Amino acid sequence: MPVKKSATSLLKPRRAIARMTPYHPPSSGRSGKMRLDFNENTVGCSPRVTARLKKLTPAALAAYPEYEEAVPSLARFFRVRADELTLTNGTDEAIQLIINTFVDPGDRVLILRPSYAMYRFYAQIMGGIVDEIDFRPDLSFPAYAIVKHLGTPAGRRTRAVLIANPNNPTGTSASPEQLRAILRAAPQAAVLVDEAYFEFFGQTAIGWLGKFPNLFVSRTFSKAFGLAALRVGCLFSQAENIAAVRKGQSPYSVNAVAVIAALEAIKDPGYVKKYVAEMFASRKLLCDELKRLGLSYGSSDANFVLIDFGEQHRAIRDLLAERGILVRDRDYEISGNVRFTVGTLKQTRTLIRELRRAVRRLVSEGGAK
Numbered sequence: 046m047p048v049k050k051s052a053t054s055l056l057k058p059r060r061a062i063a064r065m066t067p068y069h070p071p072s073s074g075r076s077g078k079m080r081l082d083f084n085e086n087t088v089g090c091s092p093r094v095t096a097r098l099k100k101l102t103p104a105a106l107a108a109y110p111e112y113e114e115a116v117p118s119l120a121r122f123f124r125v126r127a128d129e130l131t132l133t134n135g136t137d138e139a140i141q142l143i144i145n146t147f148v149d150p151g152d153r154v155l156i157l158r159p160s161y162a163m164y165r166f167y168a169q170i171m172g173g174i175v176d177e178i179d180f181r182p183d184l185s186f187p188a189y190a191i192v193k194h195l196g197t198p199a200g201r202r203t204r205a206v207l208i209a210n211p212n213n214p215t216g217t218s219a220s221p222e223q224l225r226a227i228l229r230a231a232p233q234a235a236v237l238v239d240e241a242y243f244e245f246f247g248q249t250a251i252g253w254l255g256k257f258p259n260l261f262v263s264r265t266f267s268k269a270f271g272l273a274a275l276r277v278g279c280l281f282s283q284a285e286n287i288a289a290v291r292k293g294q295s296p297y298s299v300n301a302v303a304v305i306a307a308l309e310a311i312k313d314p315g316y317v318k319k320y321v322a323e324m325f326a327s328r329k330l331l332c333d334e335l336k337r338l339g340l341s342y343g344s345s346d347a348n349f350v351l352i353d354f355g356e357q358h359r360a361i362r363d364l365l366a367e368r369g370i371l372v373r374d375r376d377y378e379i380s381g382n383v384r385f386t387v388g389t390l391k392q393t394r395t396l397i398r399e400l401r402r403a404v405r406r407l408v409s410e411g412g413a414k
């Protein structure tokens with residue numbers, strides 16, 4: 046029986062939800078394509094992980110997850126104490142936990158623009174007031190503007206500051222000194238340094254946990270480790286903060302298969318090291334080609350490059366998609382820019398061949414840069 050319209054309009058969502066614009070990242074039709082649109086590992090995880098997963102038994106899947114082995118092992122891997130870490134369902138849960146633990150409706154949350162969409166998403170669900178600071182015109186990190194804002198009356202009421210380092214989609218990063226200045230300027234706020242791209246960058250704030258009681262750091266297995274499908278990451282902070290966060294966390298938010306995969310992945314650090322080394326070579330190859338093509342692009346500290354195609358941004362995305370290569374058009378936040386994830390050398394050579402072809406086609410049609 047068809048549902049009557051009046052019946053569906055009876056329930057009103059909370060005001061914070063009603064005010065939100067839905068966020069719909071592309072979430073289908075990617076299988077079998079060259080996935081250069083989500084900054085994932087473009088070939089997959091260590092074969093050790095898949096071999097371990099093949100050994101899963103029905104009994105292992107029948108039981109609720111247990112974390113007694115995982116937490117100390119991951120703590121050793123990340124060189125923190127077990128009470129300074131909580132396992133999370135990807136970085137997304139880490140962001141949500143920080144907001145849930147420290148931000149009340151009407152509190153202020155500071156984020157950067159453009160940056161990872163889920164910061165705004167969780168702050169808005171809570172009914173927080175989102176303050177945004179723009180990256181500088183050259184897309185470098187706006188440390189001065191952030192510290193200045195934190196000194197204003199509104200800034201002093203900020204309860205969370207969410208920073209991706211390196212940042213997505215700009216690829217740019219904050220220096221340790223800049224991050225320390227923000228931590229000092231916002232003692233009343235939970236300051237998250239989201240290190241989703243750490244493996245490609247090498248700089249971390251994890252070592253400062255003892256120094257800054259307001260510091261939170263997140264890591265993920267979704268990017269270099271190649272486990273995005275499983276949704277697993279870690280959130281780090283001082284023990285008292287982690288205890289508060291855990292109070293509000295679902296006891297089984299990370300599934301048992303994800304835990305097993307993460308534990309196996311950290312036993313094969315050589316795999317990630319090799320992938321990262323190849324990504325560096327690929328990124329250089331791609332950037333050299335972009336120069337040759339006369340395209341302007343931002344220098345990147347992560348496994349993606351933001352390229353300015355001007356008015357041709359959509360045409361480039363579509364021409365590459367026709368050839369089975371997915372890239373992400375970010376024109377809606379940085380005019381004319383498209384973000385390319387960088388994968389293996391073989392993939393980058395294919396990408397370059399197809400990019401040349403697309404540019405040639407646009408030039409012949411007239412109007413390309």
Ligand SMILES: Cc1ncc(COP(=O)(O)O)c(C=O)c1O
Nearest residue numbers: 135136137161209213241265267
């Ligand atoms: C800065 C940043 N943080 C976090 C994530 C997502 O991480 P996870 O898959 O661990 O939720 C992304 C993914 O694009 C990202 O760019």
